[in-house]
Amino acid sequence: MSATRVCALSELEQDLPLRVVVDDVPICVVLDSAAEVHAVGDTCTHGEVSLSEGFVEDDTVECWAHGSRFSLRTGQPLNLPAYEPVPVYVVQIDGDDVLIDPTVTKPAQ
Numbered sequence: 561m562s563a564t565r566v567c568a569l570s571e572l573e574q575d576l577p578l579r580v581v582v583d584d585v586p587i588c589v590v591l592d593s594a595a596e597v598h599a600v601g602d603t604c605t606h607g608e609v610s611l612s613e614g615f616v617e618d619d620t621v622e623c624w625a626h627g628s629r630f631s632l633r634t635g636q637p638l639n640l641p642a643y644e645p646v647p648v649y650v651v652q653i654d655g656d657d658v659l660i661d662p663t664v665t666k667p668a669q
Protein backbone atom coordinates (compact mmCIF):
# COMPACT_ATOMS: atom_id res chain seq x y z
CA MET A 561 0.00 0.00 0.00
CA SER A 562 1.16 3.53 -0.63
CA ALA A 563 1.00 6.43 1.76
CA THR A 564 -2.39 8.09 2.17
CA ARG A 565 -3.03 11.78 2.75
CA VAL A 566 -4.42 12.05 6.29
CA CYS A 567 -4.64 15.80 6.77
CA ALA A 568 -3.15 19.14 5.80
CA LEU A 569 -0.01 20.21 7.62
CA SER A 570 -1.63 23.61 8.12
CA GLU A 571 -4.57 22.08 9.99
CA LEU A 572 -2.35 20.57 12.68
CA GLU A 573 -2.13 22.67 15.81
CA GLN A 574 1.04 22.48 17.79
CA ASP A 575 0.82 19.93 20.63
CA LEU A 576 -2.83 19.18 19.82
CA PRO A 577 -3.16 15.54 18.72
CA LEU A 578 -5.34 14.66 15.75
CA ARG A 579 -6.97 11.23 15.41
CA VAL A 580 -7.08 9.85 11.89
CA VAL A 581 -8.08 6.42 10.64
CA VAL A 582 -6.32 4.88 7.65
CA ASP A 583 -7.55 1.48 6.44
CA ASP A 584 -9.20 0.89 9.82
CA VAL A 585 -5.96 1.73 11.64
CA PRO A 586 -6.43 4.53 14.20
CA ILE A 587 -3.42 6.83 14.29
CA CYS A 588 -2.54 9.77 16.54
CA VAL A 589 -0.86 12.56 14.56
CA VAL A 590 1.05 15.23 16.44
CA LEU A 591 2.85 18.40 15.43
CA ASP A 592 5.26 18.88 18.30
CA SER A 593 6.76 22.07 19.66
CA ALA A 594 9.83 21.56 17.46
CA ALA A 595 7.56 21.61 14.37
CA GLU A 596 8.11 17.90 13.78
CA VAL A 597 5.17 15.70 12.79
CA HIS A 598 4.80 12.30 14.48
CA ALA A 599 2.35 9.45 14.00
CA VAL A 600 1.80 6.69 16.54
CA GLY A 601 -0.87 4.09 17.11
CA ASP A 602 -3.84 5.84 18.67
CA THR A 603 -4.83 3.08 21.09
CA CYS A 604 -3.09 3.03 24.45
CA THR A 605 -1.55 -0.37 25.11
CA HIS A 606 -2.94 -0.37 28.65
CA GLY A 607 -6.58 0.02 27.63
CA GLU A 608 -8.94 0.95 24.84
CA VAL A 609 -8.24 4.64 25.21
CA SER A 610 -7.49 7.06 22.39
CA LEU A 611 -4.09 8.68 22.86
CA SER A 612 -5.21 11.59 20.69
CA GLU A 613 -7.47 12.58 23.60
CA GLY A 614 -4.37 12.87 25.76
CA PHE A 615 -1.76 15.50 26.37
CA VAL A 616 1.37 16.30 24.38
CA GLU A 617 4.54 17.54 25.99
CA ASP A 618 7.74 17.84 23.97
CA ASP A 619 7.95 14.57 22.01
CA THR A 620 5.63 12.53 24.22
CA VAL A 621 1.89 11.93 24.50
CA GLU A 622 0.26 11.09 27.79
CA CYS A 623 -2.78 8.83 28.08
CA TRP A 624 -5.46 10.71 30.01
CA ALA A 625 -6.82 7.58 31.66
CA HIS A 626 -3.95 6.45 33.88
CA GLY A 627 -1.06 8.69 32.94
CA SER A 628 1.24 6.48 30.89
CA ARG A 629 3.40 8.68 28.68
CA PHE A 630 4.57 7.37 25.30
CA SER A 631 7.53 8.56 23.26
CA LEU A 632 6.36 9.87 19.89
CA ARG A 633 9.76 8.86 18.47
CA THR A 634 9.99 5.26 19.65
CA GLY A 635 6.46 4.43 20.80
CA GLN A 636 7.87 3.17 24.09
CA PRO A 637 5.94 3.85 27.28
CA LEU A 638 8.02 5.92 29.66
CA ASN A 639 6.08 4.98 32.78
CA LEU A 640 3.58 2.43 34.04
CA PRO A 641 0.91 1.17 33.91
CA ALA A 642 1.44 0.67 30.15
CA TYR A 643 4.48 -1.48 29.42
CA GLU A 644 4.10 -2.27 25.72
CA PRO A 645 4.93 0.21 22.97
CA VAL A 646 2.55 1.67 20.42
CA PRO A 647 3.58 1.45 16.75
CA VAL A 648 5.33 4.44 15.22
CA TYR A 649 4.49 5.24 11.60
CA VAL A 650 6.65 6.88 8.98
CA VAL A 651 5.30 10.34 8.11
CA GLN A 652 5.84 11.96 4.74
CA ILE A 653 5.26 15.65 4.14
CA ASP A 654 4.49 16.70 0.57
CA GLY A 655 3.84 20.42 0.41
CA ASP A 656 0.89 20.91 2.77
CA ASP A 657 -0.07 17.23 2.73
CA VAL A 658 0.66 14.84 5.58
CA LEU A 659 0.91 11.26 4.31
CA ILE A 660 1.04 8.03 6.27
CA ASP A 661 1.19 4.40 5.21
CA PRO A 662 -0.28 2.37 8.10
CA THR A 663 1.62 -0.72 6.92
CA VAL A 664 5.01 0.96 7.36
CA THR A 665 6.26 1.38 10.92
CA LYS A 666 9.58 2.60 12.16
CA PRO A 667 11.83 -0.12 13.53
CA ALA A 668 11.58 -0.56 17.29
CA GLN A 669 14.31 1.27 19.20
Ligand code: FES
Nearest residue numbers: 604606607623626
Ligand atom coordinates in the same frame (compact mmCIF):
# COMPACT_ATOMS: atom_id res chain seq x y z
S1 FES B 1 -5.59 3.20 29.46
FE1 FES B 1 -3.83 4.35 28.98
S2 FES B 1 -2.63 4.29 30.79
FE2 FES B 1 -4.39 3.12 31.26
